[in-house]
Amino acid sequence: MAPNSHPLRRGWTTGSCATAAAKAAWLILNGHSAPAYVNITLPAGQQVGFAIARTGGAPDAPFAEVIKDAGDDPDITHGALIRATIKTLPTGCGIVFQAGPGVGTVTRPGLPIAVGEPAINPTPRAMIRAALTEANAGICPDAEVIISVENGEKLAERTLNSRLGILGGLSILGTTGIVVPFSCSAWIESIHRGVDVARAEDLTHLAGSTGNVSEKGVQKFYNLPDSALIEMGDFAGGLLKYLRKHPVPRLTISGGIAKMTKLGQGFMDLHSKRGPADMRQLAELVLAYNGNPDLADTIARSPTVAEAFLHASQQGFPLGYLIARSALQTVKDVLHPAPIQADVLVFDRAGNLVGQA
Incomplete structure (x- = not known):
C-alpha cells in the first residue's frame, strides 16, 4: 500500500440493505415508531447497524428504505435506494417474498431460485427471515415481504x-452481507450463475470472454x-475454478492480446x-x-503487449498463436482434472482472430 493511501472501506450487499429495511418496516407494522436506525445480524454472526433513509406507506403496508453503501467497491448499486414493504398474511403462510419495482424475476432454470420467483437469493431470504423472527419475539411471522430498488x-x-x-x-x-472492496463478488457470482444456467439447459460448449469484442468474435466463430x-x-x-468443480x-x-498474455503467464x-x-x-x-x-530483444524492451504484438506482426511472426498456446496451458492446468476439452481464441481490438490454440 502506498504511504499516503488509506485502507479500502467495506460496504454492504443489497441483501443486507433489504434485511435492514424489512426489519424497520416490520417494526412499524407492529406499532413501533419509525426507527432511524436498526441492527441486523450477518450470516457469520456480526451485529451491524443501518440508518433508515425514509419510511412511509399505508398502516397495513408500511415501507422502509435503506441507501446502499458499497464502500470503496465499484458497484453499480452504490447509492441505490432499497425498499422493503411488509404486509401481514393469514396464519400458516410463513414469509412470502415478492419482487417490487426494480427487482427481477427468474425466468430460466439453473439459478438457486426457482423459475417464477423474485430474484432474491437464498442468503438474503434467510437474513430477512432471521431479522423478522428476531423482531417478532423469536417466532417466524406470517408476512409478505416486497423488495424494490x-x-x-x-x-x-x-x-x-x-x-x-x-x-x-x-x-x-x-452470501456474507459484506462487500469487500474490489472483490467484484457480484460479478463472480454472475459468472457462476451463468455456468449453472448453461448446465441446466444441457449446453455442451461454453465460451468465457474478457470483453465485448472477444465475446462477439467467439460467438460468430462457433455460432454459439x-x-x-x-x-x-x-x-x-x-x-475456470468453478468449471473445475462443475464441468461442461x-x-x-476468448480474449484480447494483453489479457491472454497475462493468462498465459498464470494470472487469474x-x-x-x-x-x-x-x-x-x-x-x-x-x-x-x-x-x-x-x-525477442525488441519484445522484451516493449512497454506494452500491444507494441510487442505490432513489432511481431511487422515481421510476420505468429505471436498471437504463441500467446494462445501459453494461455491454453494455463487453462488446462487450472481445469485439471475436470474432463473439459478447451481451446483459446485471441482477438485484436478490431475483432480479428490473431491467435488460436
Missing part, C-alpha cells in the same frame, strides 16, 4: 441479469447461443491493477519458437 430496471441493464434469465430488474445478492456466453471479464480464475464438455476462452485476475504482463517472459516465447534474438 429505485431505478433497478435501468441499473440491471448494466449487469448480466438478462443473459441469466433474470428479467425486470436487479437481483438481491450477498447467447446462453453459452460467459462474460468473465478479468475474472478468469472465477470461471467443452470450453473456449487479468485486470491491469493486478500487475503488468512480463515482457521478458513474452520474449522467451519467441526464443523458444525460432530463436530470433533480435525480435
Whole structure:
C-alpha cells in the first residue's frame, strides 16, 4: 500500500440493505415508531447497524428504505435506494417474498431460485427471515415481504441479469452481507450463475470472454447461443475454478492480446491493477519458437503487449498463436482434472482472430 493511501472501506450487499429495511418496516407494522436506525445480524454472526433513509406507506403496508453503501467497491448499486414493504398474511403462510419495482424475476432454470420467483437469493431470504423472527419475539411471522430498488430496471441493464434469465430488474445478492472492496463478488457470482444456467439447459460448449469484442468474435466463430456466453471479464480464475468443480464438455476462452498474455503467464485476475504482463517472459516465447534474438530483444524492451504484438506482426511472426498456446496451458492446468476439452481464441481490438490454440 502506498504511504499516503488509506485502507479500502467495506460496504454492504443489497441483501443486507433489504434485511435492514424489512426489519424497520416490520417494526412499524407492529406499532413501533419509525426507527432511524436498526441492527441486523450477518450470516457469520456480526451485529451491524443501518440508518433508515425514509419510511412511509399505508398502516397495513408500511415501507422502509435503506441507501446502499458499497464502500470503496465499484458497484453499480452504490447509492441505490432499497425498499422493503411488509404486509401481514393469514396464519400458516410463513414469509412470502415478492419482487417490487426494480427487482427481477427468474425466468430460466439453473439459478438457486426457482423459475417464477423474485430474484432474491437464498442468503438474503434467510437474513430477512432471521431479522423478522428476531423482531417478532423469536417466532417466524406470517408476512409478505416486497423488495424494490429505485431505478433497478435501468441499473440491471448494466449487469448480466438478462443473459441469466433474470428479467425486470436487479437481483438481491450477498452470501456474507459484506462487500469487500474490489472483490467484484457480484460479478463472480454472475459468472457462476451463468455456468449453472448453461448446465441446466444441457449446453455442451461454453465460451468465457474478457470483453465485448472477444465475446462477439467467439460467438460468430462457433455460432454459439447467447446462453453459452460467459462474460468473465478479468475474472478468469472465477470461471475456470468453478468449471473445475462443475464441468461442461467443452470450453473456449476468448480474449484480447494483453489479457491472454497475462493468462498465459498464470494470472487469474487479468485486470491491469493486478500487475503488468512480463515482457521478458513474452520474449522467451519467441526464443523458444525460432530463436530470433533480435525480435525477442525488441519484445522484451516493449512497454506494452500491444507494441510487442505490432513489432511481431511487422515481421510476420505468429505471436498471437504463441500467446494462445501459453494461455491454453494455463487453462488446462487450472481445469485439471475436470474432463473439459478447451481451446483459446485471441482477438485484436478490431475483432480479428490473431491467435488460436
